[in-house]
Amino acid sequence: MKKLILIFLASLCMSTQASAAGGGVAWDKFPMAKMTDVAALQNGAKLFVNYxxxxxxxxxxxxxxxxxxxxTxxxxxxxxxxxxEKVGETMKIAMDPKQAKDWFGGTPPDLTVIARSRADIGKGSGADYLxxxxxxxxxxxxxxxxxxxLAFPNVGMPHVLWELQGQRAAKYVEEKDPHGGTETHHRFVGFEQITPGTMTTQQYDDTVADLVAYMQWMGExxxxxxxxxxxxxxxxxxxxxxxxxRLNAAYWKDVK
Structure with a gap:
């Protein structure tokens, strides 16, 4: 029994480490204050239905x-x-799933609980990921x-918010193997703006935070x-x- 417990704990530790060391960059912290900001959630709902x-x-x-x-x-x-036209309807789309698979190579996933499903023990919450x-x-x-x-290498979805953020290129530097090997690898060092967007970096980050706040709220x-x-x-x-x-003390006070 002890051996089984040790095997389970070792497997759990290895899976956690593997998850933390998985592909993509470290996740940034989502500003949780947005979750109590009704105006931000309303804006996030508007962004969600539009984009x-x-x-x-x-x-x-x-x-x-x-x-x-x-x-209202x-x-x-x-x-x-x-x-x-019915306010009691669910948020469905008119796109045929078969056509979507032909166009995008896969059916776009439902986003109702996407923020809850993307949590990672080693990296953060689903809101952090989004x-x-x-x-x-x-x-x-x-x-x-x-x-x-960067967070989803080889992603199939295009950048639907690119007009807001603008177009950027990723910059990498080539580094030698730190263990003395002959192989080299590329390390990400930042972004280079190619064309500007309609928003500044801070405005875009705030906009994305509103959208993510709504998706987090939508999950529950x-x-x-x-x-x-x-x-x-x-x-x-x-x-x-x-x-x-106090009732217990009053009940037992005369009992010796």
Whole structure:
């Protein structure tokens, strides 16, 4: 039994190390303050339906759930609904999955829980991954789409936000094997701006953070309510514990 436990722990350690040392760059930290910023979440919803919902669906998310972001049904219908007229419908797309596979080489995944599914023990949360991924695209003419990504090497999706960020090239330096071998490898050292975008670097980072915040929220729209409810439950338990303690003391005070 002890041997089985040791084997399990060793396997877990190796898998964690392998995950941490996997391809791509280290993930940047997503600014979690965006999760409590309603204006940022509203902007993220607008970005999502304009840039993501053309190819990707969110089949487990209903438009009327956006009311939790302080949006009225009229605002949702006028500004965020393009594929249906019923506010109770889910965020599906008109694209045929077979055609999408022919065009892109694979069916674009549903994004409802993408932020929750991309978490990595060795690198960070799914929000960290998405925040890094959407900010590390660069031009690569050897790829079919003309784009590649540091966080997702050989990515099949083109850079849909390139007009906002502009076009960049990745810069690498060639280094010798640090262990004395004859082989060399290329180390990423930064980006070089080829053409400017409509936003500054800081504005683009803030925009991506809004979009990622919405995708994080979309994976569990009730998360804020759950946290608030949890706080009240803990307060109730604390008060009840004090009451129960005093009742217990009063009950047993005359018992010898």
């Amino acid at each position: 993501c919902l053309n190819c990707h669906s969110a089949a487990f998310m209903r438009y009327n759930r956006l009311r939790d972001l302080n949006l 049904e009229e605002q949702i219908k006028q500004n965020l609904m393009f594929t249906t 925040y890094t991924y959407l900010r590390t695209y660069y031009r690569d003419d050897t790829k079919v789409t003309g784009w590649d990504n 729209p009730a998360q804020h309510h759950r946290v608030r409810l949890g706080v009240w439950v803990l307060i109730f338990l604390a008060i009840f514990t004090v009451i129960a303690w």
